[in-house]
Amino acid sequence: MKVPVSLTVNGERVAAEIEPRTHLGDFLRDHLRLTATHLGCEHGVCGACTVLVNGEPVRACITLAVSIDGAEVKTLEGLQGEALMETLKAAFHEKHGLQCGFCTPGMLISAWDLLKRRRDLDERAVRVAMSGNLCRCTGYQGIVRSIMAAAEKVGAAAPSTIKEPLR
Amino acid sequence: MKPAPFSYVRPASLEEAVRVLAAGGGAARPLAGGQSLVPMLNLRLAPAEQVVDLTRIEALRRVEDRGTSVFYGALTPHAAFEDGKVPDASNGLMRHVAERFAFRAVRNRGTIGGAIALADPAADWLPTVIALGARLHVAGPEGERIIPAEEFVLGPYFTALGEGEILVGVEVPKLAASARWGYSKVTTKVGEYAESMAIAVVDRARRSARIVLGAADGAPIVLADLAARLLDGARPEDLAAAIRAELVASERDFAPAKLVMHTTTIVRAARDAVS
Numbered sequence: 449m450k451v452p453v454s455l456t457v458n459g460e461r462v463a464a465e466i467e468p469r470t471h472l473g474d475f476l477r478d479h480l481r482l483t484a485t486h487l488g489c490e491h492g493v494c495g496a497c498t499v500l501v502n503g504e505p506v507r508a509c510i511t512l513a514v515s516i517d518g519a520e521v522k523t524l525e526g527l528q529g530e531a532l533m534e535t536l537k538a539a540f541h542e543k544h545g546l547q548c549g550f551c552t553p554g555m556l557i558s559a560w561d562l563l564k565r566r567r568d569l570d571e572r573a574v575r576v577a578m579s580g581n582l583c584r585c586t587g588y589q590g591i592v593r594s595i596m597a598a599a600e601k602v603g604a605a606a607p608s609t610i611k612e613p614l615r
Numbered sequence: 616m617k618p619a620p621f622s623y624v625r626p627a628s629l630e631e632a633v634r635v636l637a638a639g640g641g642a643a644r645p646l647a648g649g650q651s652l653v654p655m656l657n658l659r660l661a662p663a664e665q666v667v668d669l670t671r672i673e674a675l676r677r678v679e680d681r682g683t684s685v686f687y688g689a690l691t692p693h694a695a696f697e698d699g700k701v702p703d704a705s706n707g708l709m710r711h712v713a714e715r716f717a718f719r720a721v722r723n724r725g726t727i728g729g730a731i732a733l734a735d736p737a738a739d740w741l742p743t744v745i746a747l748g749a750r751l752h753v754a755g756p757e758g759e760r761i762i763p764a765e766e767f768v769l770g771p772y773f774t775a776l777g778e779g780e781i782l783v784g785v786e787v788p789k790l791a792a793s794a795r796w797g798y799s800k801v802t803t804k805v806g807e808y809a810e811s812m813a814i815a816v817v818d819r820a821r822r823s824a825r826i827v828l829g830a831a832d833g834a835p836i837v838l839a840d841l842a843a844r845l846l847d848g849a850r851p852e853d854l855a856a857a858i859r860a861e862l863v864a865s866e867r868d869f870a871p872a873k874l875v876m877h878t879t880t881i882v883r884a885a886r887d888a889v890s
């Protein structure tokens with residue numbers, strides 16, 4: 449039996465009838481065709497599906513869409529042009545933060561939240577905080593470098609860590 | 616990786632949720648943050664014909680300073696502890712624990728009530744609330760009752776909750792300023808479930824001590840013998856053999872390597888709580 453759900457996704461109101469078992473990742477991709485949100489493991493361990501719900505990162509694959517009825521959802525599409533996200537994207541570009549790009553939307557959203565919340569980041573703190581986002585390509589060096597570069601630019605890095613400012 | 620179909624209800628009150636759950640028998644399952652239930656549904660490990668969404672029940676969100684204790688509603692998310700958004704009863708222990716398990720996106724949605732009700736043997740909140748001597752408030756078809764945290768878990772994923780019963784909240788007695796705690800956890804990777812974890816809460820001024828081992832292949836183990844020795848002034852470093860003997864006496868059948876690991880986390884936690 450289908451149930452009604454209504455959400456604000458990237459600023460737009462959407463209402464739909466869905467099966468209760470539909471998780472937010474499938475709702476975004478299959479119902480709304482918002483395919484920046486990637487699905488990897490679909491059981492909460494890889495972080496590829498990370499999106500913002502009411503401003504906070506959550507894993508879309510283990511969030512039932514119907515359970516967040518009324519919430520505000522933001523995907524990577526909805527953060528296009530947003531200042532901090534553009535800084536992060538530039539840093540990922542410049543510091544080789546991606547190869548195949550499958551993990552990148554989740555990496556960017558987790559990193560965006562990290563840079564909003566913290567002002568004391570060094571490499572170790574970034575590695576610990578990003579440990580819930582898996583990448584099968586880069587070996588993480590480029591990702592950590594990218595996030596640190598963006599952190600320095602926006603003032604989220606611990607002062608002692610600043611070596612090579614992002615141009 | 617898609618769940619089998621289930622029906623969905625979203626009760627507005629505790630009474631309604633209890634009624635729906637009791638009527639559903641074992642086939643109805645409460646949903647809190649979904650951070651354990653939805654993965655299990657996706658993997659089809661947990662059968663559920665009906666999901667009863669607790670997230671709109673205001674009574675489960677209440678957080679209250681009650682003078683000598685703090686009451687945390689079951690829906691309090693891990694991140695609220697991590698960010699210090701709720702009053703602290705534990706001299707910082709709960710915040711320390713919350714920062715160190717799973718990942719931020721999981722901690723934003725996962726709840727203390729869901730974690731305790733699940734009774735995953737390797738979960739972090741269970742040994743924590745047992746070490747703190749918490750009381751678990753439960754509502755069910757027969758009314759409300761309070762279960763001491765150490766009597767709540769009967770085995771892996773097996774708790775004292777009866778059919779139709781809901782965990783309403785966790786009441787944690789406030790530690791005195793003289794109480795100290797220690798925490799030691801071994802994981803293979805940041806954010807993973809523990810291979811071993813030990814928590815010690817010691818208040819020598821009040822002659823109270825509690826040391827709990829988690830990730831112990833069943834209910835957390837309360838080490839009463841060790842607590843008594845610590846209060847008598849023994850140094851944790853000198854107690855490894857006694858700890859091992861107490862673990863062997865628990866009849867959990869730990870592999871030799873596990874016994875060494877558990878002994879190590881216990882010594883470290885106890886040491887940090889008394890030094």
Ligand SMILES: Cc1cc2nc3c(=O)[nH]c(=O)nc-3n(C[C@H](O)[C@H](O)[C@H](O)COP(=O)(O)OP(=O)(O)OC[C@H]3O[C@@H](n4cnc5c(N)ncnc54)[C@H](O)[C@@H]3O)c2cc1C
Binds near residue numbers: 510717728739782
């Ligand atoms: C990738 C990942 C890593 C994790 N790592 C860890 C870790 O290292 N340590 C750790 O402790 N946890 C870990 N978790 C689990 C996490 O802490 C969950 O949040 C928690 O176990 C369940 O809480 P929930 O609110 O999401 O509950 P749900 O998943 O909604 O429910 C869990 C179970 O409890 C029942 N339930 C929920 N609320 C109630 C209630 N109020 N009354 C009665 N029954 C109820 C449900 O029916 C279900 O059976 C991890 C999870 C993920 C996805």
Ligand code: FES
Binds near residue numbers: 486
């Ligand atoms: S797809 Fe959601 S965490 Fe892997």
Ligand code: FES
Binds near residue numbers: 545548552585
């Ligand atoms: S760039 Fe390929 S998975 Fe990360």
